[in-house]
Amino acid sequence: MAEIVLKDVVKNYGSIYAVNNVSFTVEDGEFVALVGPSGCGKTTTLNLIAGLIPMSGGDIAIGDRIVNELDPKDRDIAMVFQNYALYPQKSVFNNLAFPLQMRKLTKDEIERKVKDAAKLLDITHLLERKPRELSGGQQQRVALGRALVRDPAVFLMDEPLSNLDAKLRVQMRSEIKRFHHNLNATVVYVTHDQLEAVTMADKMAVMHGGLLQQYDSPANVFANPVNTFVASFVGSPAMSLIPLDVKGKGTGVVLQSSEGWELPLSDENARKANRSTNGKVVLGARHSTLKIHKTAAPGTVPAKVYTVEPTGDVTFVQVFINGAVVNVSLDPGTPIAPDEEVFVEFDQARLHIFDDATTMALQAA
Amino acid sequence: MSTIELPSGAKRPVVKKSVDWWRWAGRATLTFLFLFTMLPMAWMILTSVKSQFAAMQYPPQWWPTQPTLNNYFKLLDPGSKIGRDFLLYFWNSFYVSLLTTILGVVVAVPAAYAFSRFRFPGRNFLFFAVLVRNMFPAVVFLMPLFLLMRWMGLINTHGSLILTYLTFGLPLSIWLLKGFYDNIPIQLEQAARIDGATRFQAFLLIVMPLSTPGIIATSIFSFIGAWNEYVYAYTFLSRDSQMTLPVGIQRFFTEFATDWPGLMSATFLMSVPVVVLFLVLQKYFVRALTEGAVKH
Numbered sequence: 318m319a320e321i322v323l324k325d326v327v328k329n330y331g332s333i334y335a336v337n338n339v340s341f342t343v344e345d346g347e348f349v350a351l352v353g354p355s356g357c358g359k360t361t362t363l364n365l366i367a368g369l370i371p372m373s374g375g376d377i378a379i380g381d382r383i384v385n386e387l388d389p390k391d392r393d394i395a396m397v398f399q400n401y402a403l404y405p406q407k408s409v410f411n412n413l414a415f416p417l418q419m420r421k422l423t424k425d426e427i428e429r430k431v432k433d434a435a436k437l438l439d440i441t442h443l444l445e446r447k448p449r450e451l452s453g454g455q456q457q458r459v460a461l462g463r464a465l466v467r468d469p470a471v472f473l474m475d476e477p478l479s480n481l482d483a484k485l486r487v488q489m490r491s492e493i494k495r496f497h498h499n500l501n502a503t504v505v506y507v508t509h510d511q512l513e514a515v516t517m518a519d520k521m522a523v524m525h526g527g528l529l530q531q532y533d534s535p536a537n538v539f540a541n542p543v544n545t546f547v548a549s550f551v552g553s554p555a556m557s558l559i560p561l562d563v564k565g566k567g568t569g570v571v572l573q574s575s576e577g578w579e580l581p582l583s584d585e586n587a588r589k590a591n592r593s594t595n596g597k598v599v600l601g602a603r604h605s606t607l608k609i610h611k612t613a614a615p616g617t618v619p620a621k622v623y624t625v626e627p628t629g630d631v632t633f634v635q636v637f638i639n640g641a642v643v644n645v646s647l648d649p650g651t652p653i654a655p656d657e658e659v660f661v662e663f664d665q666a667r668l669h670i671f672d673d674a675t676t677m678a679l680q681a682a
Numbered sequence: 683m684s685t686i687e688l689p690s691g692a693k694r695p696v697v698k699k700s701v702d703w704w705r706w707a708g709r710a711t712l713t714f715l716f717l718f719t720m721l722p723m724a725w726m727i728l729t730s731v732k733s734q735f736a737a738m739q740y741p742p743q744w745w746p747t748q749p750t751l752n753n754y755f756k757l758l759d760p761g762s763k764i765g766r767d768f769l770l771y772f773w774n775s776f777y778v779s780l781l782t783t784i785l786g787v788v789v790a791v792p793a794a795y796a797f798s799r800f801r802f803p804g805r806n807f808l809f810f811a812v813l814v815r816n817m818f819p820a821v822v823f824l825m826p827l828f829l830l831m832r833w834m835g836l837i838n839t840h841g842s843l844i845l846t847y848l849t850f851g852l853p854l855s856i857w858l859l860k861g862f863y864d865n866i867p868i869q870l871e872q873a874a875r876i877d878g879a880t881r882f883q884a885f886l887l888i889v890m891p892l893s894t895p896g897i898i899a900t901s902i903f904s905f906i907g908a909w910n911e912y913v914y915a916y917t918f919l920s921r922d923s924q925m926t927l928p929v930g931i932q933r934f935f936t937e938f939a940t941d942w943p944g945l946m947s948a949t950f951l952m953s954v955p956v957v958v959l960f961l962v963l964q965k966y967f968v969r970a971l972t973e974g975a976v977k978h
């Protein structure tokens with residue numbers, strides 16, 4: 318096991334920067350999720366750690382070695398691929414044995430280690446089969462087995478669950494989490510699914526446009542997103558964002574909409590809004606912090622219901638506020654219908670205020 | 683039993699089945715093509731078991747009344763001059779075709795792999811250039827290649843033929859194999875490299891076995907191409923002892939008068955290796971040509 322350090326890592330193709338000055342540390346035994354939309358540079362970052370593509374700049378250390386120049390085979394890593402990349406012509410046994418054969422272990426050792434790994438993952442009965450004779454979940458297990466069979470310092474996983482159906486994905490998600498817990502392994506896990514990142518990782522690295530946006534525990538990323546991108550990417554449904562103007566001075570600050578209504582702010586929020594660079598802010602609120610009223614009350618703003626989505630446990634309602642779509646969660650059975658005029662109340666303590674120009678979260682100095 | 687009732691008075695519209703003309707047109711075309719290719723073959727085999735006299739009869743004898751295998755015995759008898767020559771030509775052809783095939787694979791496999799996997803300056807231009815070669819008929823290159831071979835001192839050697847056949851065979855081989863490598867996920871090699879293989883080992887142990895059908899298909903193509911080639915062999919070689927089968931047969935049987943049954947039995951024997959090759963390896967061949975069509 319080992320820690321991984323990325324320092325000012327750059328990968329560019331001409332003027333296009335796939336990974337731009339990314340730095341973070343994965344502690345020994347930590348599970349880190351690299352998350353972001355497609356094209357954000359997360360898989361490129363993983364491939365750089367694996368050594369599958371050359372870096373343009375920066376340093377990567379695994380354990381006590383700087384691995385910049387090392388071949389993938391010399392980095393003491395294992396990787397699980399999105400399409401599993403099982404060797405189609407080899408049986409499951411030989412797929413698991415391949416990394417050991419490459420390291421010139423004796424036949425007995427190989428046999429013992431493969432059997433141990435197979436037992437751990439409950440695939441002993443599949444050892445003689447070819448990959449194409451396995452279901453998606455079984456292939457996934459074999460891919461995991463091939464990664465853990467030789468006890469590497471670091472596990473790299475590239476969207477390992479995205480080829481599975483929804484039910485299996487949830488099951489394998491907990492299995493991978495358990496696997497990390499049992500082995501106390503250092504894992505770097507790439508996913509575009511923020512839910513996977515939030516549920517599995519000790520820390521998440523949110524990437525966008527080749528840049529690392531935020532690197533923190535899922536709870537902190539969820540509670541204190543650094544900018545509107547992270548705010549709208551993490552959480553399901555996403556945080557709702559409403560652009561508004563800042564009016565007034567001192568403690569009398571209000572947010573004014575283009576529809577004419579005004580929202581008074583708490584002292585702390587007023588101080589945040591005052592720091593806006595261009596007199597405009599983006600208001601962020603999570604669905605669970607919003608309340609819907611049928612009649613106007615102080616501190617509420619008018620909204621119009623767009624859709625109602627019952628999910629069983631909770632009903633999600635999308636409303637329009639000042640032209641922005643806002644998600645609100647309600648108890649199931651709350652009577653509400655599309656096109657209804659309602660009033661939304663914000664929880665001032667759990668509001669997020671972002672600068673309109675820089676998109677960064679504003680702090681009350 | 684369900685209690686669902688269909689709407690009362692619901693009608694079942696009659697769906698008229700029309701004759702599928704396209705299907706019949708397809709069958710007719712296939713039948714025509716089958717006869718078109720098979721009839722000459724049948725005629726070849728029928729003639730090869732006739733006597734010289736029966737072959738020349740008019741009106742023609744469609745079905746041999748006194749079939750004989752004498753022509754074959756003559757050709758395969760190393761004791762006679764005709765047998766010795768035929769077997770020598772057969773060996774020459776086999777040896778030239780085999781070397782062409784082996785060298786072709788040795789060159790085409792790494793070339794195709796490089797075109798498929800690496801991004802290097804001039805990659806598109808080179809690949810295009812490789813394909814453009816196929817746009818010109820082989821005869822266009824006859825004079826330039828003859829001069830080139832003479833300059834290299836290769837006229838009257840089998841080396842001149844092998845080089846020429848490689849020139850014509852490689853573009854197709856590289857193109858076919860590239861398609862094959864394009865279809866092998868790069869993650870397999872990446873996995874192998876992470877599992878402890880060098881780049882070359884990843885290619886040798888993982889990618890090569892997966893491309894076997896492609897290699898077999900391209901081998902068949904280059905073997906047949908070399909086996910059947912006539913014009914270049916006729917131009918570059920002048921010694922009797924060096925002749926390949928197509929040229930040898932033609933010269934041999936038409937020197938004084940055309941011995942049709944002898945010519946036909948030699949032709950039939952010449953087609954045997956190709957047919958056997960095809961029958962044995964056809965499943966790889968079909969796989970190679972259809973592989974790209976199906977998404978995995």
